[in-house]
Amino acid sequence: MATIVLAGQLQPTTRRRAPRASTSSVKSRREVIHQAARTREIRRVYRRRRTGVIVTMIAIALAAIISVFSLFGSSATAVDSTGRNMTPKYIVAQPGDTLWSIGERIAPNASITEVVDELVRLNGTAISSGQLVRIP
Numbered sequence: 001m002a003t004i005v006l007a008g009q010l011q012p013t014t015r016r017r018a019p020r021a022s023t024s025s026v027k028s029r030r031e032v033i034h035q036a037a038r039t040r041e042i043r044r045v046y047r048r049r050r051t052g053v054i055v056t057m058i059a060i061a062l063a064a065i066i067s068v069f070s071l072f073g074s075s076a077t078a079v080d081s082t083g084r085n086m087t088p089k090y091i092v093a094q095p096g097d098t099l100w101s102i103g104e105r106i107a108p109n110a111s112i113t114e115v116v117d118e119l120v121r122l123n124g125t126a127i128s129s130g131q132l133v134r135i136p
Contacts, residue, residue: 089134089135090132090133090134090135091106091132091133091135092130092131092132092133093127093128093129093130093131093132093133094129095129096129097127097129097133098127099116099119099120099123099125099127099133100112100116102119102127102133102135103115103116103119106135115136118136119133119135119136122134122135122136
């Protein structure tokens with residue numbers, strides 16, 4: 001620090017240095033490469049996180065859609081004209097069973113010919129033992 005005498009008083013002054021050309025003000029090649037690599041890494045992490053968020057959102061949306069359909073979706077039951085549920089019912093044909101004997105077993109008080117006609121319509125004319133026979 002230097003002092004100047006002005007009007008009989010001492011005044012402190014700072015000396016200004018002339019700017020020098022130094023190599024420290026210029027980034028070295030190594031620093032530039034390091035900064036570029038760091039930028040690439042930051043972008044890569046950003047893309048990875050963004051992809052993860054998108055995949056998570058899609059999974060949540062699919063889970064919501066599946067849960068809505070499972071709660072409010074239709075089942076395999078049909079409704080007849082009287083409003084009753086008509087779920088398909090089956091029996092297993094035993095050795096020696098015929099459509100006539102099955103008809104007598106499932107509807108003892110109904111007209112047997114109408115029951116057998118319905119059984120033929122649902123299952124065909126021949127059955128074998130162990131076959132699932134759909135009943136009306």
